[in-house]
Amino acid sequence: MEFCAVIFSAVLVSVTSSEIHHHAIHWTYTEGALDQMHWATEYPACGGKKQSPINIQRRNVKHNPDMLQLELTGYDAQKGDFTMSNNGHSVQINLPPTMKITKGLPDTYTAVQMHLHWGGWEVEESGAEHTIDGIRYMAELHVVHYNSDKYENFKEASDKPDGLAVLAFFYDDGHFENTYYSDFISNLDKIKYADQSMNISFIDVRSMLPENLNHFFRYEGSLTTPPCYESILWTVFDTPITLSQNQIRKLESTLMDTDNKTLRNDYRIAQPLNSRVVESSFLPRLGKGTFCRQDEIESRLLRIEGLITTLGKQMNSGGMRGPKPTRHEPLGLFPLVLNFQEKNAGSYALASLSHPMSLDSFTACMHVLTQTDNVHTVISYSSNGNDNELVISISTREVGLWIGNKFINLPYSFKSQDWANYCVSWSSHTGSADLWINGMVGEQRKLNEGYTISPGGVFILGKDQDVLLGISNSNAFVGKMTDVNVWDYVLTTADIRNQMSCQRNSTKIGNVFSWGTTGLSLYGGVQLDSGYRCS
Numbered sequence: 029m030e031f032c033a034v035i036f037s038a039v040l041v042s043v044t045s046s047e048i049h050h051h052a053i054h055w056t057y058t059e060g061a062l063d064q065m066h067w068a069t070e071y072p073a074c075g076g077k078k079q080s081p082i083n084i085q086r087r088n089v090k091h092n093p094d095m096l097q098l099e100l101t102g103y104d105a106q107k108g109d110f111t112m113s114n115n116g117h118s119v120q121i122n123l124p125p126t127m128k129i130t131k132g133l134p135d136t137y138t139a140v141q142m143h144l145h146w147g148g149w150e151v152e153e154s155g156a157e158h159t160i161d162g163i164r165y166m167a168e169l170h171v172v173h174y175n176s177d178k179y180e181n182f183k184e185a186s187d188k189p190d191g192l193a194v195l196a197f198f199y200d201d202g203h204f205e206n207t208y209y210s211d212f213i214s215n216l217d218k219i220k221y222a223d224q225s226m227n228i229s230f231i232d233v234r235s236m237l238p239e240n241l242n243h244f245f246r247y248e249g250s251l252t253t254p255p256c257y258e259s260i261l262w263t264v265f266d267t268p269i270t271l272s273q274n275q276i277r278k279l280e281s282t283l284m285d286t287d288n289k290t291l292r293n294d295y296r297i298a299q300p301l302n303s304r305v306v307e308s309s310f311l312p313r314l315g316k317g318t319f320c321r322q323d324e325i326e327s328r329l330l331r332i333e334g335l336i337t338t339l340g341k342q343m344n345s346g347g348m349r350g351p352k353p354t355r356h357e358p359l360g361l362f363p364l365v366l367n368f369q370e371k372n373a374g375s376y377a378l379a380s381l382s383h384p385m386s387l388d389s390f391t392a393c394m395h396v397l398t399q400t401d402n403v404h405t406v407i408s409y410s411s412n413g414n415d416n417e418l419v420i421s422i423s424t425r426e427v428g429l430w431i432g433n434k435f436i437n438l439p440y441s442f443k444s445q446d447w448a449n450y451c452v453s454w455s456s457h458t459g460s461a462d463l464w465i466n467g468m469v470g471e472q473r474k475l476n477e478g479y480t481i482s483p484g485g486v487f488i489l490g491k492d493q494d495v496l497l498g499i500s501n502s503n504a505f506v507g508k509m510t511d512v513n514v515w516d517y518v519l520t521t522a523d524i525r526n527q528m529s530c531q532r533n534s535t536k537i538g539n540v541f542s543w544g545t546t547g548l549s550l551y552g553g554v555q556l557d558s559g560y561r562c563s
């Protein structure tokens with residue numbers, strides 16, 4: 029992919045000031061009753077249309093050459109008495125009011141505090157909040173300011189549409205220690221436990237930022253933590269700050285949260301952009317100096333790669349692990365396409381599985397063609413009275429995944445009016461879930477580690493039909509599907525990419541649910557269709 033190497037950068041902000049959340053139930057990122065999927069139940073703004081962070085798609089960014097560079101006053105070295113604390117969600121340094129953004133924004137904004145978001149769940153897990161073209165940096169710094177022209181203080185400004193401005197910077201890992209961070213990193217040990225704080229007598233924020241501040245993205249968004257007020261004008265800088273791997277590791281492993289667990293992965297996942305436009309102060313380079321149709325080239329390369337791996341596989345086919353059926357001649361129906369029409373939104377296909385669904389890991393792949401923006405449930409597997417034992421749904425921005433009644437979404441930013449290939453894999457051992465779209469992997473998520481999907485249930489293509497409550501058309505699948513397969517293991521990248529091949533008999537079919545082989549009973553007007561994805 030050299031033609032169009034992706035340049036990563038992203039930004040994110042969230043305000044984790046303890047003054048603005050007092051609540052009976054502690055909100056969390058991933059655990060407990062008030063994890064990020066449920067913030068909006070207690071903090072309605074979290075379900076708004078202008079939420080942060082976002083995935084910044086450089087191809088869709090609007091270059092605005094009139095955007096002014098920021099003038100940062102008072103950011104240089106200064107002595108004083110500054111509090112550095114562990115608020116249970118992050119490390120925060122309170123900043124002096126002499127630090128201001130004096131030019132480049134509609135008003136003057138005065139600094140309040142800065143804090144970081146990081147990952148660290150596993151060795152390679154990144155933890156920035158904003159992503160750039162789906163790429164997540166190691167960590168992210170937020171320097172929070174309030175509009176001091178219009179408001180008395182941070183608290184008054186925090187829920188006003190023009191109240192706050194946050195500068196966001198990404199962290200990258202490198203080989204050399206960043207000595208401007210040495211004191212900061214070594215102080216983390218002194219505020220290891222939630223609500224601990226210390227005083228620092230010297231601060232030099234400018235030196236903790238990248239040299240180049242000319243390249244940035246700008247958009248209107250929100251606090252990335254409850255109460256999620258939509259009050260932030262975000263400036264996300266393209267140039268990352270580099271820390272050494274050891275410094276990153278120290279950041280990821282030192283602080284504890286309010287439950288005395290290591291504070292990790294304190295980031296919110298990307299929120300829908302909706303009607304917002306992200307502006308940039310510069311022309312983001314998508315390739316070597318020019319804009320190019322990156323997606324087009326990537327998909328062609330994938331096709332070529334697919335052909336090469338197909339050849340390779342044919343040359344050394346033979347025992348890996350477990351029984352992996354090759355494609356049988358499927359009943360003269362090849363290529364089999366199912367058409368779920370809008371007028372029959374209650375339609376579904378019931379499968380007679382040849383292999384029990386007792387799964388510690390799986391991969392499910394499918395080719396889907398949908399034309400509406402709804403949520404489309406592709407696979408519903410219910411067992412033991414549990415409706416959401418394994419459910420995979422697709423919408424325009426994310427794939428929803430239920431395992432054992434627990435849910436995550438796997439966000440993506442791919443638009444297609446054409447057939448698209450989706451593969452979802454999950455492993456109980458690590459709880460890692462991955463989404464691949466047309467052979468490209470997205471951000472990894474964690475779900476239901478240690479769980480085993482129970483056998484003996486009902487496997488349906490389309491939306492599960494609830495006999496007692498009647499048929500609800502919401503989340504029903506409308507569109508066409510083909511080449512749906514489920515395996516009881518995690519496929520290799522090559523096998524996943526090979527799913528896109530159009531060569532008959534060349535792709536691997538599932539050993540749990542096998543397209544063209546597993547028996548299907550069609551209900552509610554599902555049609556067989558002749559428009560195969562390759563024709």
Ligand SMILES: [Zn+2]
Nearest residue numbers: 041042043170
């Ligand atoms: Zn933040």
